[in-house]
Amino acid sequence: MNNLLIEHFQMLARYNALANSRVYDACAKLSDTERKKTRQAFFKSIHGTLNHIMVGDRIWMTRFEGGKIQSTGLDAILYEDFEELSTARISEDARIEAFASDLTEEFLAGNLQYRNSQGLIYIDPVSLLLAHFFNHQTHHRGQIHDMLTQTDIAPPVLDMHRVIRPNPEESLK
Template sequence: MTDKTYFATLAAYNCWANGKLYAAAEALGDAARRADRQGFFGSIHNTLNHIMVGDRLWLSRFPGQPAYRYRLDEVPYPDFDALKAARAAQDQTFIDFIAAMTPDYLAGDLRYTNTRGDTFTMPVRLVLGHVFNHQTHHRGQVHHMIGMAGMGAGEEPPAIDLIYYLREVGA
């Protein structure tokens, strides 16, 4: 599997997992999504916003991508429906972004400046690995908070591990 195929798989998985997680979060209702659940960013809603913020900040560090400036705890989408629509659009942006990459670009380095103003140079493939790992990390937190919120009698949060996606799509 080439780097490009691998990252295309991660982008598609990201979209799939977010779809399942957002459906479960939506079913909880607004009060349950906004309740403080002792997560890094407090609530399900705030953590979903943080994932969006992180995605946009990281993607904006790549040449030709829209520039975003957020605090890491910022909530750019106070409305869940707007957040859900933005998430779907962002997931498609990742899919398109990876599809447009060349093998040479993936083999190269990315020079970027973080939110503190520090500049780094790292291999593109490792930065992309971090971006997808960051999403997975915080999706896991949301998954746990959804479980704490209670889905309904006998229900559990959706299985969103990568292996379930791979089995579903026949990888």
């Protein structure tokens, strides 16, 4: 394994924070009622899905940092208040970026044992689980993006190459 995989996960951590910022900025324009409106989605609403991403992130980060946590309550509402959820999201994204900045080849080459929401114990490669971690966030942000299309607020651009680009206005023209 080489530093390219580490750099890739660091890029994904940066993208995660930037994409979350865009999603939260769009969601902040909605009323609380609109954010919590029941929709055709796994976690029933924009607010529920934002909370689910936070639940997932905290479960996986605890595992990655060596803690033990069972993935129960995947539909938990950790924060009823959107402002509190938004503040927690910023902190969690900083935690993720700090974690990614300290990744080592040894850690990525290892395995992680964990207990899932059904109580089953698994041992999987860290590199696979870290890829899943970032994919999970993207998957559910996509659902929020879709739910935003059902409102009067335009969903943000979340294409990675546009979000990550150092100068978003830069093009070859």
